[in-house]
Amino acid sequence: xxxxxxxxxxxxxxxxxxxxxxxxxxxxxxxxxxxxxxxxxxxxxxxxxxxxxxxxxxxxxxxxxxxxx
Amino acid sequence: xxxxxxxxxxxxxxxxxxxxxxxxxxxxxxxxxxxxxxxxxxxxxxxxxxxxxxxxxxxxxxxxxxxxxxxxxxxxxxxxxxxxxxxxxxxxxxxxxxxxxxxxxxxxxxxxxxxxxxxxxxxxxxxxxxxxxxxxxxxxxxxxxxxxxxxxxxxxxxxxxxxxxxxxxxxxxxxxxxxxxxxxxxxxxxxxxxxxxxxxxxxxxxxxxxxxxxxxxxxxxxxxxxxxxxxxxxxxxxxxxxxxxxxxxxxxxxxxxxxxxxxxxxxxxxxxxxxxxxxxxxxxxxxxxxx
Numbered sequence: 260x261x262x263x264x265x266x267x268x269x270x271x272x273x274x275x276x277x278x279x280x281x282x283x284x285x286x287x288x289x290x291x292x293x294x295x296x297x298x299x300x301x302x303x304x305x306x307x308x309x310x311x312x313x314x315x316x317x318x319x320x321x322x323x324x325x326x327x328x
Numbered sequence: 329x330x331x332x333x334x335x336x337x338x339x340x341x342x343x344x345x346x347x348x349x350x351x352x353x354x355x356x357x358x359x360x361x362x363x364x365x366x367x368x369x370x371x372x373x374x375x376x377x378x379x380x381x382x383x384x385x386x387x388x389x390x391x392x393x394x395x396x397x398x399x400x401x402x403x404x405x406x407x408x409x410x411x412x413x414x415x416x417x418x419x420x421x422x423x424x425x426x427x428x429x430x431x432x433x434x435x436x437x438x439x440x441x442x443x444x445x446x447x448x449x450x451x452x453x454x455x456x457x458x459x460x461x462x463x464x465x466x467x468x469x470x471x472x473x474x475x476x477x478x479x480x481x482x483x484x485x486x487x488x489x490x491x492x493x494x495x496x497x498x499x500x501x502x503x504x505x506x507x508x509x510x511x512x513x514x515x516x517x518x519x520x521x522x523x524x525x526x527x528x529x530x531x532x533x534x535x536x537x538x539x540x541x542x543x544x545x546x547x548x549x550x551x552x553x554x555x556x557x558x559x560x561x562x563x564x565x566x567x568x569x570x571x572x573x574x575x576x577x578x579x580x581x582x583x584x585x586x587x588x589x590x591x592x593x594x595x596x597x598x599x600x601x602x603x604x605x606x607x608x609x610x611x612x613x614x615x616x617x618x619x
Binding site: 265276279321 | 351391394395398401402405408409412413514517520521596599600603606607610613614618
């Protein structure tokens with residue numbers, strides 16, 4: 260597996276972590292009632308979206324440049 | 329004598345040698361960390377009620393460190409892509425960003441997170457003396473609420489000499505919020521936003537203590553796992569940073585001028601290692617900090 264492919268795998272796991280952290284923040288807010296975790300959840304979901312967009316951008320860019328090993 | 333297959337593919341494997349080497353090495357690393365993660369999971373599953381600490385790590389700082397590592401994986405790939413496009417200046421800057429991220433991660437871990445733990449004190453009370461310290465433990469309240477029993481009093485140790493001096497018969501501890509106000513419903517759940525110790529001091533007689541120590545590996549299976557896994561991970565980060573520094577120094581420029589593809593391949597294998605190290609952290613963070 261090339262660095263490019265491993266990077267895409269890594270971004271997928273990072274995206275899952277960001278989504279999981281967002282869900283965790285929502286859960287903590289439910290049990291603790293601390294609104295700061297709503298902000299944490301929103302930030303986590305935004306990061307997950309950014310990572311997804313970056314992942315697609317990276318894949319397309321590498322494909323276009325022909326940097327595939 | 330020139331080392332063969334550093335750039336061209338070896339006919340029998342179809343890959344250049346370093347790539348085969350790094351994947352064999354990463355396979356052994358998967359087994360190493362896999363064993364440690366399995367040990368952590370089984371220790372946690374088997375822990376008696378009240379004996380597995382929760383919510384002791386600083387989640388905001390851990391989140392920041394996670395973001396830094398993810399960022400460093402992006403910059404190392406961009407460094408590699410820059411070399412592929414023969415843009416050495418861009419490579420140099422992306423590699424510097426990667427090294428900086430690694431150094432920040434290690435600094436936060438070694439200069440902030442770990443020392444905070446080394447400065448914290450935990451006292452497990454003997455079962456027969458739990459009632460004597462009910463005002464700090466609130467076990468009647470915990471039982472009423474269906475919460476696990478509270479067996480430990482934590483905070484900052486005031487009389488540090490008490491740890492080693494047998495003539496000092498008691499510990500004086502500035503209590504953590506949970507032990508300062510154990511019947512407060514806000515303390516029913518672990519708090520992941522940092523809360524400092526209170527001004528309330530508890531005096532605990534040594535004869536009532538089953539076990540007392542700073543938050544060191546010997547404190548509990550939890551901290552033994554935490555320091556082993558994060559320590560081993562930190563050593564990997566340090567190794568990666570040292571390799572990146574070597575490839576960022578002028579020696580890499582000379583290799584680039586002689587054979588740019590060779591340098592790109594070196595960056596690729598070290599980037600694969602770095603991604604693996606970051607992927608390990610992607611599992612460490614939720615296991616230790618969130619769950």
